[in-house]
Amino acid sequence: xxxxxASAEAELLARANxxxxxxxxxxxxxxxxxxxxxxxxAKGWIGELLExxxxxxxxxxxxxxxxxxxxxxxxxxxxxxxxARESTFVCTxxxxxxxxxxxxxxxxxxxxxxxxxxxxxxxxxxxxxxRRLGRPFLWSPCAAEESVLRNDWEEIMDxxxxxxxxxxSSEMGTxxxxxxxxxxxxxxxxxxxxxxxxxxxxxxxxYLRAAFTNRLLGHG
DNA sequence: ATCTGATCATCT
DNA sequence: AGATGATCAGAT
Numbered sequence: 001x002x003x004x005x006a007s008a009e010a011e012l013l014a015r016a017n018x019x020x021x022x023x024x025x026x027x028x029x030x031x032x033x034x035x036x037x038x039x040x041x042a043k044g045w046i047g048e049l050l051e052x053x054x055x056x057x058x059x060x061x062x063x064x065x066x067x068x069x070x071x072x073x074x075x076x077x078x079x080x081x082x083x084a085r086e087s088t089f090v091c092t093x094x095x096x097x098x099x100x101x102x103x104x105x106x107x108x109x110x111x112x113x114x115x116x117x118x119x120x121x122x123x124x125x126x127x128x129x130x131r132r133l134g135r136p137f138l139w140s141p142c143a144a145e146e147s148v149l150r151n152d153w154e155e156i157m158d159x160x161x162x163x164x165x166x167x168x169s170s171e172m173g174t175x176x177x178x179x180x181x182x183x184x185x186x187x188x189x190x191x192x193x194x195x196x197x198x199x200x201x202x203x204x205x206x207y208l209r210a211a212f213t214n215r216l217l218g219h220g
Numbered sequence: 221a222t223c224t225g226a227t228c229a230t231c232t
Numbered sequence: 233a234g235a236t237g238a239t240c241a242g243a244t
Contacts, residue, residue, distance in 0.1 A: 039240095042240080042241065043241075044240085059244075061243095061244085087235085179238095180236090184239060209235085
């Protein structure tokens with residue numbers, strides 16, 4: 001890593017650190033965003049608020065939030081017990097088969113390679129506006145962690161490559177899992193079955209299990 | 221349509 | 233209570 005990337009990364013972390021302890025109402029006021037009553041119809045609101053506050057530039061492109069730094073930012077909803085309340089969406093899964101994607105050049109690895117995690121109070125008893133941000137931290141997988149993540153990814157992608165998407169269960173994967181990622185249950189995208197015939201299927205995404213993010217929170 | 225941001229709601 | 237399966241909003 002070059003020195004300017006390293007310092008830009010440190011500067012991003014410093015800016016995120018200044019937000020630690022703020023309420024969502026504070027951040028919303030500073031960025032000129034209204035706070036919704038709850039997240040039922042604004043599920044991504046906290047993530048979008050923090051992207052706005054920190055100046056993420058990726059938009060909805062399938063690249064890390066801070067492309068020039070190679071950093072992916074994620075909010076991490078934490079319950080009163082200090083543990084993650086939800087899995088973490090990583091990115092859409094390429095479900096169209098073909099064996100061109102490798103772990104090394106996959107979008108999953110590009111995002112997991114360097115992440116800025118921002119814990120957020122997600123106590124459902126506390127009104128959204130009063131929830132506070134925790135202390136952000138940068139993370140990259142160590143060799144052992146990357147090996148597990150890579151194995152999960154390869155098992156899933158191997159099944160997709162041979163047309164066995166329909167047989168993939170959400171229970172596959174130690175830390176990475178494949179789950180529906182769609183507007184509703186009748187959404188469809190194209191995949192290829194075991195005979196190579198184009199077939200419609202529910203779009204899927206890769207998610208990190210809470211068992212994984214809890215390790216990052218010190219609850220391994 | 222398909223990507224991003226995720227949490228909700230239900231089942232076990 | 234935890235995990236799976238379903239769903240909601242916005243950008244391109």
